Amino acid sequence: MCRKIDEEIFPGTHNILQAAKILTALGHFYQMNRFLQLPLLSPPNLKAPFAPFFQGLLRSHGRHVFEIPKDQVGVSSNNSVPRFRTYCTSKDLLIKKCVPCNTKELRPMTDGAADSLMLQVAGWNLVKEDGIMKLRQSWKVKSFTKGLEFFKIIADLAESEGHHPDLHLVGWNNVTIEIWTHAVVIYAHAGGLTENDFILAAKINKLPLDHLLRRKAAE
Numbered sequence: 455m456c457r458k459i460d461e462e463i464f465p466g467t468h469n470i471l472q473a474a475k476i477l478t479a480l481g482h483f484y485q486m487n488r489f490l491q492l493p494l495l496s497p498p499n500l501k502a503p504f505a506p507f508f509q510g511l512l513r514s515h516g517r518h519v520f521e522i523p524k525d526q527v528g529v530s531s532n533n534s535v536p537r538f539r540t541y542c543t544s545k546d547l548l549i550k551k552c553v554p555c556n557t558k559e560l561r562p563m564t565d566g567a568a569d570s571l572m573l574q575v576a577g578w579n580l581v582k583e584d585g586i587m588k589l590r591q592s593w594k595v596k597s598f599t600k601g602l603e604f605f606k607i608i609a610d611l612a613e614s615e616g617h618h619p620d621l622h623l624v625g626w627n628n629v630t631i632e633i634w635t636h637a638v639v640i641y642a643h644a645g646g647l648t649e650n651d652f653i654l655a656a657k658i659n660k661l662p663l664d665h666l667l668r669r670k671a672a673e
């Protein structure tokens with residue numbers, strides 16, 4: 455069995471000890487990757503059973519194999535490392551891309567995960583309506599037509615992300631945007647927030663909108 459693993463994964467290794475040395479070196483690399491939030495880099499043609507073996511071996515060499523909590527990371531589509539998916543912490547919302555919401559695996563974010571991400575989206579409020587969590591922010595625009603220009607700038611971003619907010623223009627100059635993942639409610643019949651919503655909110659915060667807004671009354 456060990457021999458098979460050697461040949462299959464580390465061509466040219468002559469015995470398990472040599473493979474173990476390579477794995478230990480990988481263990482150091484793994485720990486470094488944990489801080490870079492990169493997944494365990496392993497040749498893409500590894501067989502699934504390899505992971506427990508590798509983790510066991512790392513543990514036996516005193517290397518603690520870290521599990522990264524699922525709701526604390528997302529997949530960045532800007533694959534800086536070819537053929538590997540990179541995992542970013544919530545701090546990287548601005549460099550991440552929304553992912554398609556049409557997967558049955560889509561799950562709503564936990565309240566705790568949502569709370570921790572709120573730190574990254576200043577100005578947005580976390581609200582819950584009919585059991586659905588949403589992000590909400592309101593602005594006062596200079597005029598009705600400026601409100602439509604505001605929506606157009608938001609719409610261009612939403613189209614580029616493939617993830618869309620709900621837009622409200624009320625009383626001619628009051629704009630409210632709500633962001634939630636509709637698919638979660640459809641597929642998971644629950645919750646409403648995914649990391650896509652926070653990515654969109656963080657990017658909306660960076661849009662050039664000030665010229666459309668009424669000055670806030672001096673406090």
Ligand SMILES: C[C@H](O)[C@H](O)[C@H]1CNC2=NC(N)=NC(=O)C2=N1
Nearest residue numbers: 554555616617618634635636637
């Ligand atoms: C395939 C694509 O991801 C889906 O159609 C997108 C489009 N935009 C979306 N936007 C929002 N807010 N929620 C969704 O579930 C959603 N689904």
